[in-house]
Amino acid sequence: MKVLVPVKRVVDYNVKVRVKADETDVDLANVKMSMNPFDEIAVEEAVRLKEKGIVSEVVAVSCGPAACQDTLRSAMAMGADRGILVESDGELQPLAVAKLLKAVCEKEGPSLLICGKQAIDDDSNQTGQMLAALMDWPQATFASKVELAADKVTVTREIDGGLETLAMALPAVVTTDLRLNEPRYATLPNIMKAKKKPLDTIAADTLGVDIAPRLKTIKVSEPPKRAGGVKVADVADLLNKLRNEAKVI
């Protein structure tokens, strides 16, 4: 059984992002980039399924510029068997990525696709859902537990009221939540081995998909600075301030 894992190259979670002076975007020049942490969870889950003997091949796929090869190598160092880069230098919005992934799915024919529930850069939380719709596959989002059998997958997902368990026929899309697993460290020997694993590059424009952006970014700005707190003398003072200054009661 083949599992496809899309991985996104995003600004590293340790980096304090900064808005460009002209407010068109965040500044990504010379900023550390790494794999979207939710996607690491997806890779980890796929590799664990392989280690359990249920899955035979884990294929990582990334859409974006040539630098995404690093992200694919990270996935392979964690245990993915090979990588596919769908190369495109332009802006890729979730719908475009879903369409590109659809083209890859049609080529690769995976039984299961596991991806992060969202990327930490734009926090869209759309690609997995859009892909499931385009493929007309069942989907289970925000997975906290995945049990795979030969013909179905059972997914426990976190919802507001508690946990929901879904059983789906394959092929299917699963998106990962934080609690699903704790991704392993890529060890140095595995990073070395990953350099030799196959990595194919497909130019995005050869897939016959319209990837033009549908959304326009008008402005990016920093959140307003928080004003410092004040100490109030007593309850009366607090009520007064809430009523007349904050105007919340």
Place this chain on the structure above:
Amino acid sequence: MRTDRESMEYDVVVVGAGPAGLTAAIRLKQRAAEAGREINVCLIEKGSEVGAHILSGAVIEPRVLNELLPQWREMGAPLLTEAKEDRLLLLTETGERKLPTPPQMHNEGNYIVSLGKVCRWLGEQAEALGVEIYPGFAAAEVLYDEDGSVKGVATGDMGIGKDGSQTGNYQPGMELHAKQTIFAEGCRGSLSKELFKKFNLRDGVDPQTYGIGIKELWEVPPEKHQPGLIIHTVGWPLPTDTYGGSFLYHLEDNMVAVGFVVGLDYKNPWLSPYEEFQRYKTHPAIRKHLEGGRRISYGARALSEGGFQSLPKLTFPGGLLVGDTAGFLNVPKIKGTHMAMQSAMVAADAVFDLLSVDSSSEKPQNEATAYPERLKKTWLWKELHSVRNIRPAFKWGLWGGMAYGAIDTFLFRGRAPWTMRHHNDHDQLLDKNKAPRIHYPKPDGVLTFDRLSSVFLSSTNHEENQRCHLQLKSPEVAMTVNFARYGSPETRYCPAGVYEIVGEEAGAPKLQINAQNCLHCKTCDIKDPTQNINWVVPEGGGGPNYSTM
């Protein structure tokens, strides 16, 4: 002997992806290509990526880069801002006076750069030449052969919890074996420290003396930006008996690098290099450059100031030291990058020649002794020798040091028939009661900031569940000596607020170590009065994530 670790064999392993380590790796590959030989070179770096732990002013001399990669301009090296104007100012509390710029501080032909960017670029060049670079892996242990020679390094284990037990994510480190190991750890390397002892490399030389440099990067309004302008200051806010000064460089893209260096032989335990830096920015001559701008990044790093008389023996069986971990820095020039790169060039040549010798000969040589021999014949040695007395002359304070510096430079031209000695920085502190307390102003949040909001901008992070990498040889000494006698100076010299005394109000003071904030500057390892603090590498990938420092 551990048997749970995998190992790999290389011709050369380089520890540290700074200007020295990258230069050595590039040079080795170039020599191999010229000779039509295969040589495999592996470089490991504790930062999460190349450049993540690099912090420097920096104005650099491109002379070694010209030699290493003569086509660097066409290749897109990020040396973008030529030095245009040098100013040296003497600051008083409210005034400023322009001083004549000493010859060492002239910067014609030099470039103002982000050394982090330069290292990233050098890293790309090295990888293109076939160097295997593995960032995120810290060299935690030196490996020795049965005959006592260095046979490589091991990376640290990952996934060992606070209590020392293995977590679910435990992964043993990996052994990297090499015919020669090049240690390019930067100032006060933690493995170099061990090598100094093991091979008695510091016998007969002066102790190393250090400084701490604290730096901020500001984005300023375009109308205030003067690319190429270089300002150095001495004087206020430091007392005249404390060695130090500031730099302020206008780079490209409306960026201004501003920083402050304090000699770690300072005596007053109440002194805080961080607070001195913050206060310095409020001076009218400085604040006018920054006002209206915003602070983008923050960081700190120790630097070696001992120069010529503090250089250790550079080679030992199986390996050698290059760059600032050996102490190649020209203090009056306030530059080390050109020397780090030069030492690495010469070292790489010596290593390559050594590895080219027919190994079937009876007694294979495994110490690159040609490296120091040849280095002594290059400009580096002469340059370092000629300025050797300037830094130690500052034991006579700012005025004495500057006066002696002028005499040494202009009258003796660096050929004075004496060499002044250095002392250990850690035994210079006075008792807390014998030194005047210093009261620093509160930060305004616009121009001056507290430590924690600064550390935030360094993007520093360490995996939380790991052993503390700041080890106390004796936890009691932190209270009985550091606290009782010196007023816990580590709470002031640490630029990241790692050391904190808590519980003082409750009458039960104790030292708390917030190791997660550590910027890897190594100041505590240097300045702790009884050398009770030992800095060891944390899990690879931890520490600051500087982007353009």
